[in-house]
Every structure is written in C-alpha cells, then in structure tokens.
Amino acid sequence: MKLLFITPYLPSEKSGHAGAKLIYQNIISLSKLHKVSLATFIDSNEENMLNILANNGIDVHPVNYPRNQKSILGKLVSGFRNIVPALSYLIGKEPFFFAKYNKKRMRSLISQLLSNNNFDLIQVEYNVMHHYSDLFVNIPSVLVFHDISTKLYERGKNLGIKTDRRLYSIAKKIEVGIADKFDSIVTLTEEDKLYLINLGYKREICVIPPQINVVSNIDVSKKPNTICFIGSYNRQPNVRAVEVLINDIYNNIDFPVELNIAGKSLPKYLQKEIRNTEGINYLGFIDEIDEFIKTQMLMVAPIQLGAGLKMKIPHSLANGTPVITTPIGAEGIDIGSENGLWVCDGIEIIIKKINSLLIRQPILIERGKAGQNAVKKLFSEEVILSRFDQLFSQLIKK
Numbered sequence: 067m068k069l070l071f072i073t074p075y076l077p078s079e080k081s082g083h084a085g086a087k088l089i090y091q092n093i094i095s096l097s098k099l100h101k102v103s104l105a106t107f108i109d110s111n112e113e114n115m116l117n118i119l120a121n122n123g124i125d126v127h128p129v130n131y132p133r134n135q136k137s138i139l140g141k142l143v144s145g146f147r148n149i150v151p152a153l154s155y156l157i158g159k160e161p162f163f164f165a166k167y168n169k170k171r172m173r174s175l176i177s178q179l180l181s182n183n184n185f186d187l188i189q190v191e192y193n194v195m196h197h198y199s200d201l202f203v204n205i206p207s208v209l210v211f212h213d214i215s216t217k218l219y220e221r222g223k224n225l226g227i228k229t230d231r232r233l234y235s236i237a238k239k240i241e242v243g244i245a246d247k248f249d250s251i252v253t254l255t256e257e258d259k260l261y262l263i264n265l266g267y268k269r270e271i272c273v274i275p276p277q278i279n280v281v282s283n284i285d286v287s288k289k290p291n292t293i294c295f296i297g298s299y300n301r302q303p304n305v306r307a308v309e310v311l312i313n314d315i316y317n318n319i320d321f322p323v324e325l326n327i328a329g330k331s332l333p334k335y336l337q338k339e340i341r342n343t344e345g346i347n348y349l350g351f352i353d354e355i356d357e358f359i360k361t362q363m364l365m366v367a368p369i370q371l372g373a374g375l376k377m378k379i380p381h382s383l384a385n386g387t388p389v390i391t392t393p394i395g396a397e398g399i400d401i402g403s404e405n406g407l408w409v410c411d412g413i414e415i416i417i418k419k420i421n422s423l424l425i426r427q428p429i430l431i432e433r434g435k436a437g438q439n440a441v442k443k444l445f446s447e448e449v450i451l452s453r454f455d456q457l458f459s460q461l462i463k464k
Contacts, residue, residue: 067458069096070179072198073106073191074167076128078115082298082330082351084377085212089191091277095447096454097124103183105175107131107167127179129172160240161215161233168197176201187458190248199247206461209248210274213374216241217261221371221394222302242266250461254375255398261373274453275398278380278445280438281356288431291424292324294362294387296355296378299332303371308336310368314413316346320421326362328352359385363430364423368416369395380445383407383437388430390419400444406430406437 075083077090096102103125110132119126151165176198188207216237222230242265245251251271253259259271295311297304308327316325330351340348352358365382375398382389388406401407410416423430
C-alpha cells in the first residue's frame with residue numbers, strides 16, 4: 067500500500083516534542099509493511115535528521131519552517147510571516163496555532179506529490195494540518211487528533227487562563243467541521259473520542275494510542291530519593307506542571323528529595339527560580355532520556371491542562387519508573403497502582419502519596435517492573451500496527 071503522511075513536525079526519535087516521537091514510531095513501523103512518503107515542516111536545525119527516515123525507506127519531502135526564533139532578525143521575519151495567521155485569529159476564523167500551518171509551499175508540495183504518485187491512503191497528523199484536505203478528496207484519508215483543541219482550551223478557560231476563553235469559543239465552532247473533512251478520525255484516548263462525539267461529530271472514531279517501546283538493554287541503578295518530570299516547555303501544560311512542582315509540591319515533601327526537571331525551552335523565570343532552590347535541578351534537553359528516566363525513583367506529573375495521551379506517563383513506566391499523576395495526566399492509560407501508576411486528584415493528595423512511596427523504595431522498584439509489562443500489553447508495536455492495518459483495510463474497501 068502507498069501511504070502519504072502529512073505532518074507539522076518532523077518525525078524524530080530524538081525530538082523534544084512528544085508528538086514528533088509518536089509519529090516517528092508509527093511511520094517507521096508502517097514503512098516495514100508499506101511504501102511511505104512524508105510531507106513535513108522542518109525546523110532550521112533538523113535537516114540532519116532527514117537521513118534517518120530516508121535510511122528506513124521513507125520518501126521524505128520537507129518544507130522549511132523555522133520556529134521559536136531567538137535572534138532579533140529571526141523574530142522580525144517570524145512576525146512578518148505570521149501576519150495573515152494573526153488576522154485569521156483576530157477575525158475569529160481559527161486559532162492562530164491552526165492558521166500558521168496554512169502555507170503555500172506545503173500546498174504546492176502536496177499537489178506535486180499527488181500528481182506524481184498514486185497513493186492508496188493519506189494520513190494527516192494533527193488537526194492544524196486540515197487546510198490541505200481539499201487536495202485529496204478522492205483518496206481515502208485519516209486525520210489523527212493528537213488532542214482535541216476545544217478540550218484543551220476549555221480546561222485552560224476553567225483554570226482562569228484568559229486567552230483560552232476566546233480560543234475555546236473559536237475552536238468549538240470549527241473542530242467538528244475539521245473532522246468532517248476526512249474519511250476517518252483517530253483519537254489517542256477514549257476520553258478524546260467521547261469529547262469529540264459530544265461536540266457533535268456523528269461518524270465512527272477509531273482509538274489508537276501511541277506506540278511505546280520498552281527498553282531493556284540499559285543497565286543503570288536507581289538513585290534513592292529522586293523524583294523527576296520531563297516535557298517540552300513550548301507547551302503550557304508542561305510549564306504549568308513545573309510551576310506546581312516547584313511552588314506547591316517540592317517544599318511540602320517530608321524529607322530531602324532531589325527533583326530533576328528535563329526538557330528543552332523551560333522559561334527563564336523558572337530556570338532562575340530553580341537555581342535559587344536547593345535540591346531542584348534543571349537538566350535541559352537530554353539525548354539519552356531513557357537512561358535518565360531509569361535512574362529516577364519516581365516521576366511526578368501534576369498535569370492540570372491538556373488533552374490527548376500524555377506520552378511521558380507510559381514512557382516513564384516503560385523505563386521502570388513509577389508515576390504519580392492527575393486524572394488528566396492519566397487519560398487513555400488503563401494502568402493502575404499495582405503496575406506503578408497512581409492517580410491523585412489534588413495537590414495535597416499528590417504530596418501525601420510522594421511521602422508514603424519514597425520511604426518504600428523497594429516497592430517502587432517492584433511496581434516499576436510491573437509497569438513495563440503493562441505498557442508492553444497496551445502500547446507495543448504489534449498492538450498498534452494491528453489497529454492501523456485494520457483501519458486502513460476498512461477505508462480501502464469503502
């Protein structure tokens with residue numbers, strides 16, 4: 067089968083973005099069975115990653131799109147480039163984050179690929195890439211909702227984030243219409259599926275969670291009394307979780323604990339606060355993230371925002387490190403405390419759970435091993451590939 071993937075982020079195992087890792091795992095697995103082409107936006111520092119995909123037989127077609135520019139010139143160019151998306155948001159057409167991915171060069175690339183190939187199916191990753199659906203109305207198409215934006219903004223609105231009020235109103239008007247452009251919809255969790263149905267989506271939705279690989283060939287020891295959090299801090303849910311860890315949780319732990327925070331782009335005000343707090347470390351982006359997670363006794367993820375499946379949770383379990391998180395953090399993850407995942411609804415409950423678990427570290431190690439087996443059953447390559455193959459077969463038959 068000839069597949070075309072259309073993505074806003076370059077699929078990469080080394081990306082600091084969970085969505086890019088998810089797409090990478092799926093696209094590599096599917097390329098073993100199908101002929102895969104990829105149209106993707108790439109950042110200015112990602113060209114060296116293209117060969118990894120090409121070496122796996124994937125036909126890669128990138129469109130340059132620099133993000134998060136730091137220089138004055140870069141910011142000026144970015145501001146000019148985003149005038150039209152900003153206007154789209156101001157007139158209430160769609161959120162800026164959606165509009166900025168509507169690019170002529172990507173449209174031209176996809177048109178060219180469609181002219182030169184007979185694709186059997188097109189898979190679009192993220193709702194923000196919906197703009198190109200009119201190019202392939204006669205080819206079966208799948209849209210993967212990595213999260214439901216209306217749900218994300220609703221939660222932000224309910225937490226008092228003022229900008230999310232308007233974003234919620236706009237997203238609620240357009241998100242079902244975006245879904246209706248495609249022949250099939252995939253969500254990562256049952257919770258997101260139900261939310262989209264409640265928004266008014268009428269057709270069938272397929273739930274396919276991310277692939278999570280259990281790494282068993284890294285031999286490291288656990289460091290006593292360590293807790294961690296990982297994430298990309300270009301995303302507000304992760305920033306807010308770090309704020310809660312630093313300001314509300316860490317100082318209320320009953321005994322000395324080392325808190326290690328990993329991931330790129332943590333805001334400078336939080337980095338300064340960490341430098342001034344004994345026992346908390348900001349490690350930045352870590353290449354060997356699996357090895358780091360394996361050394362930690364416990365991940366604490368006080369996630370209060372977001373939608374979709376939080377990959378850091380099963381990722382931590384896959385590395386034998388148990389997790390304490392919130393109901394939002396645990397969405398889509400059918401794993402219980404017997405397998406190393408404790409779900410705590412409230413900061414005080416999280417603190418009590420940390421205090422009770424870190425004094426029983428042999429139990430944490432035992433539950434971490436059980437968590438690895440639970441992740442294998444739910445998120446293995448075999449399980450996820452079978453769901454995609456079933457979906458693709460149904461669409462082709464139609």
